[in-house]
Amino acid sequence: MNIPSAYIHIPFCQQICHYCDFTKFFYNERLADEYLTALEKEIHTYIPGEKAKVNTIFVGGGTPTALNHAQLEKLLETIADHFLIEECEEYTFEANPGDLDLEKVKMLKAYGVDRISLGVQVFDDAMLEKIGRIHKVADVYTNIERLMQVGLTNVSIDLMYGLPGQSVADFEKTVDEAMQFGLPHYSSYSLQIEPKTVFYQRYNKGKLVKPPEEDEAEMYELLQRKLAANGVSQYEISNFSKPGYESKHNLTYWNNENYYGIGAGAHGYLPGKRTVNIRPLPAYVKEAMSSGKPILHEEPVGLKERMEEEMFLGLRKTEGVSTSQFTEKYQRKLSNVFGDAVPKLKSRGLLEETEDRIRLTERGRILGNEVFQEFLID
The missing domain is CATH 3.20.20.70 (Aldolase class I)
Structure with missing residues (x-):
């Protein structure tokens, strides 16, 4: 792995x-x-x-x-x-x-x-x-x-x-x-x-x-x-x-990549799933010592969730999201997945688009949550 x-x-x-x-x-x-x-x-x-x-x-x-x-x-x-x-x-x-x-x-x-x-x-x-x-x-x-x-x-x-x-x-x-x-x-x-x-x-x-x-x-x-x-x-x-x-x-x-989350209350992102560890200290210690896996909760992460998170997380970066990299990673065009979300947000002055990138405008950074909710897939 x-x-x-x-x-x-x-x-x-x-x-x-x-x-x-x-x-x-x-x-x-x-x-x-x-x-x-x-x-x-x-x-x-x-x-x-x-x-x-x-x-x-x-x-x-x-x-x-x-x-x-x-x-x-x-x-x-x-x-x-x-x-x-x-x-x-x-x-x-x-x-x-x-x-x-x-x-x-x-x-x-x-x-x-x-x-x-x-x-x-x-x-x-x-x-x-x-x-x-x-x-x-x-x-x-x-x-x-x-x-x-x-x-x-x-x-x-x-x-x-x-x-x-x-x-x-x-x-x-x-x-x-x-x-x-x-x-x-x-x-x-x-x-x-x-x-x-x-x-x-x-x-x-x-x-x-x-x-x-x-x-x-x-x-x-x-x-x-x-x-x-x-x-x-x-x-x-x-x-x-x-x-x-x-x-x-x-x-x-x-960049929506995988990572280990180790320790009490830590969140991890492993292939196909997110993990949340036990938070209370005595319970974490007891479970870690007995099973080695003090996980409170595991949540499967499917293609839909990964593509949504690609946008939520990637748009936090000043450089934004690369449309070509999105296509390469998910074998789908961003415009086909999210419909009119990009033109709609551009018309409101919250997103700007170059040849290969979509990124937040200055106003979009202040109203980030309004942008991110447009990238929830029905």
Whole structure:
């Protein structure tokens, strides 16, 4: 089974952010030890023999770097035991500023990690505290300096906008400070208020107010403008990079390609099916240790769903969807599958079409959901 990518989930955090709805638990040394043993069992079930060759590995969370030194090394050894790291094109670890002491940074580098995604969010200590982050702005500077010191220069940082109490001027300050690092990659997301989060509870009680929609739109436009002015091009709705530094792992998702989803709550996309793993930690550990397959749910993915997702995901990219590649992949012309969807969206100014590509216009990016629903097949 040739699967080009692997996502590995580490659900532990030192602090639960108020907006986060990913599978996460407060760090506990004993539970983390048990989890890593169960995780190794799950990986071994997928890859029982020779090491797997994958193009990308992404270790996310939670906060993978919340693990202690011994646990982090065990995780890195487990991955190295099952994947051909030397043939991997991109090996990313998520990290929180403040978690990366010099020993951890050197360890990541020694085991072949070549890309770091830092959850910075904002360059404002008061706002960081308000959204439940425990790092300070100074930690960002310290951690990036350590990464550069050991040669881990392929660094991405995440930024957030549309936060409670955040003005356009506040976000502009964050973007300007982020640009000073001259990093090769930036991601930026507007706050989504998700169920089972602290912010969701506050929102329902009327104790949380987001900025007006027009302010959010202005923040997004400001982000696009300032990054472009600094030679950082937008290649996806929320992602920007210098040439050649696009996230290869995330492009696996947007190109609708297969990937392993390993760990509590992880989603995988294997040939012909999607998998969702058990989320609660004790249940995940128990099932992974007994069967090696802690899967909560499997959903078959037929041709119809694959073609729909090709459009939903592919149109997130700035370059859009190639009509010739669509035909080659599915043995059907895009126009025959989706009827008048493209001309209809072009007439509304939401799509534009070149000789071989269909992509969102600037207006289409803002109204993406309206575009995507046109590519649902009856």
